[in-house]
Amino acid sequence: MMKFSHLLGTVSLAFAASPALAETTYVTADRMLDVETGRYIEAPLITVIDGKISAVEASVAAPDGAKTIDLAGYTLLPGLIDMHVHLDGRPEYGGYSSLQFSDRFWTVIGVSNAAKMLGAGFTTVRNLGAVDYNIAGLDQAIEAGWVQGPRIVNAAHALGATGGHCDQTFLPPSFAAKSPAAGDGPDQLRQRVREQRKYGAEVIKACATGGVFSRNTEPGVQQLRLEELTAIADEAHFWGLKAAAHAHGAEGIKAAILGGFDTIEHASFIDDEGIRLAKARGTFLSMDIFNTEYTLSQGEANGVLEENLAKERLVSKAQRDNFRKANAEGVRMVFGSDAGVMPHEDVGGQFGIMVEYGMTPIAAIRAATVNAAEALGQEGEVGVIKPGAWADIVAVDGDPLANIGELADIDVVIKGGERVK
Template sequence: MIRTIATALALAIAGPALAQSAAPAPGAAPVAAKVTYIHAGRLLDRPGQPPRGNSTIIVRDGRIAEVRDGFAAPEGGAALIDLKDRFVLPGLIDLHVHLLGIGGDPMRARLLALTNDDADDLLIGISNARVTIDAGFTTIRDPGDDPRSIRALRDAIERGDVAGPTIVNGGLMLSVTGGHGDGSNGVRADVAEMIIQKQEQVCDGAVDCARAVRRQIALGAQVIKFAATGGVLSNVSGGLGRAMTPEEMRAIVETAHGLGRKVAAHSHAADGTKAALIAGVDTIEHGSFLDDEAIRLFKEKGAWLVPTMLAPRAAVAQARGGALPPAVIPKAEEAAAAAFESHKKAIAAGVKIAFGTDTGVSKHGDNAQEFALMVKAGMKPADAIAAATVNAADALGRKGELGSIEPGKWADIIAVSGDPLSDVTRLESVEFVMRRGAVHKAGGKRQGFPPQ
C-alpha cells in the first residue's frame, strides 16, 4: 500500500514535467528523417500478385514511403541497401509461437522447470526472439505465455532495447479445470493445490470464463486464446475431445470481442472446432480432425485455420524418443495421423489459411520449415507465402500495417537468394531482415543491435 501511494504521488508530481519534456522546445530544428533506398532485383511487394522486376523501395522513419520501378539513385544523403541479386518480400508472420522457455527439447525444459522461474524464462525468451527475427519472422503472435514476462519482452522490442519480432501477445490460455492448460494436471496433490490457488486462467462456467478473459486483458493480453479441446502435450489422459461447453466458449468470445480482442481456439476434435466456430472464434489453432460440417462452418463464419503442421511432427518424434510423458504418446500419434489429411481437405475446400507453427513445440528458428509442409498438403508456394504475409496480417486485424510492401506500412522486409515462388524452401535461409526500418541481418549475418 505504501509503495502504491508513493508511486501515485511520484506520477502526480512528475506528470507536468514529463509532459513538458515531451514537447519540442520553441524554435528547435526539426529532426531529419532517416531515409533508406533498397534496390530489389525481384520484388514480391503484394503477395498473391505476380512479383515485380527491378524495383526501389524507399523507407522513411521505419515505414514504406514509396515503391518505384527500376533502380532509383538515393537522394539527399539517403542510405542505400543493394539487394539487386536477391528476391525481396515482406517480413514473415507466424501466428503461433511460444517465445518463453526452451523450445524443441521438452526433457530439458521439464528439468529446468525445477530450478527456473519467470526471470529465467524471460532471458531465454530474449534469445528466442533474436533467433526468430534472424529467421525472417518480423511479427509473431504469442498466444500462451506468462502474461507479465511476454508483455515485458513485447515492450522491450517496441522500445528498441532488444532485437526481436513485433509481438502480438496473449496471456495464459484459458482452460477448464482438468483441461489442456490446467497446470495442476498430473502432479501430486499438495503441489496441485498450490497451483490451483494461483491459476487465474482456469475457469468453469460462462460467468467464470468471462472473468478469466477480463483478467488476461488486464494483464496486457492483445489476443485471447482458449482450449476448446484437450491437448497433445498436457499431462493428462483426457484425450483430444471437446473440453468446454458452448456456453463457456460463447462467453469467452463475446467478452473478448467486446473488449476489442480477437480470439484463438486451440482445437483438435471436430466437435470442439465446430462449437468454437459457432461461438464466433477468429482463428482455429491446429484443427487436427475436420469433417465436412467443420469445413462448411469455417467458410460460413469466415474464420481462419492456423494448421501448425510442424507441431505434430515434432511432438511424435519427441514422444517416441521418450522425451514426453506416457500420457502424451497416444494423443501425439492420433493427432499426427489425422492432421495432415484434415489440412489437405481444408486447403482443397478453400478454407482461409493463415501461417502458424506452434514453435516452442518445435525448435525456435525452424519456423520456415512449415512452408514445405503446406505445399505438400496442396498449397502453391505463392499461397503459402500469402498465408504468412497478407493473410496472417488480416487474421491479426493489422492488414493496414503489415503483410505487404506498400506506402504507409511498416518497413518489414526480407530477402532470399533464388525464387521462393518456385522453391518455397528458399525461405528457410533468409539472408536479409529489416524490421521497421532497422536492419537486423544482412549478407546472411546478424547485425549489431540496437543499430547505430
C-alpha cells in the first residue's frame, strides 16, 4: 500500500511538472475600433492565448492551419460593459406580481438573463443589488462553465436606511420583512459592508435617496446622512472594493460624492453644484436614460403600481435633461441600463438615446468600455482590445461611429476567445 501511494505521488508530480499546452486562437475581421483613440485598425489580427489577448496587429494574416475566428465583413469592438443591472429580476413582474413565485425562481431567472445580456454583447456587467445572494451563485456557475453569461461584478444586497428605498417596503408589519443590508448609523452600516463582502460582494451599493420602484419613498429625498455615506464608502475602500450610490435627489447626490463614492447611479435631479463636484472629484455618473419608455408603456400591464409610475414620470425628463447638461460639462460617464427594470436583451438601445441627448458615438462607446473598466478598477483587463486584456470582443456588420444603432443588435460575441454567439 505504501509503495502504491509512493507511485501515485511520483506520477502526480510528473504530470504537474509538464506545463499544459497553451491554446492559441486568431480573430480576424475587416476592421477594429480602437476605443481609446477613436480610430479604426484595418484588417486586424488578434492573437488570443488561453482566453487573453497577446497581440494585435494590422494587415497580417493568420498562420496557415491555425484555429481562427474569421469575421470577414465585420467591425470589431471590445465586449461591452453595463454598470447597472439586476440579473435576478424581470420587468414583467412588477408590483406584487412577483410574490406568486418561489424564492428560487429568481435564481433561475438570473441564469436566463445572464445569457440574454451576453447575447446582447455585454461581456461584463455590474449587478447592483439582488436578493438572497442569488448572484454570487450565478457568478460561480458562469465561472465554472455550467451556464453562459457575462463576467459579473456583484454587489449582493444593496445597503440602505431602515424603511428606505433599499429596504423591503411593500409588505405590512405582520410579515416582518426587512432587508439584511438595511442599517442605521455609521457603525452599523460599516458592519453591513463587511457582511455583504463576506457573502460575495465585489462592489458595495448604498441607497442615498429614495427611488422609483419602492413604496413610501420619494426619489429626491435623501435617506442616508453624510456621515453614514462616508462610513460606507470608507469601509468599502478599506476592503479594496468600489462603492456605488443610488441617488436621484440633488442633496443625496452631493452627499454621496462628498462621502467618497466612486459612481452615482441615476443622478436624476443633479444640480449645477453636484455637476461641479462630480467633475472636480472624478466621480462617474451612471444614468439609465433608456428604460422610461418601457416602464411607462408596459408598467401597468406588468403590475407596476400607479405610485411607482407617477414617480417615473416625474424622474424621466429631468434625468435626460441633466444627462445632457452633465455630459456637456465634461463629467465622466459610464453606461448603466438598470436592466431588470427593462428587458435585459434590449439594453443596447440605450446607446442611441445617449447620442440623442448629446454624446458623440465614440463617447457613448467609451462609456461602455474604457470608462466602465476604469470605474470597475479593471483598466486594461476589460473594455479594450489590447495585449493583456481578456479576449472579450463583439462584432457588427456596419460602422458604429456613423450609426450607433449598430450596437442595439450585436451580431457576434466572443468571450475569453470563445465565440458564444
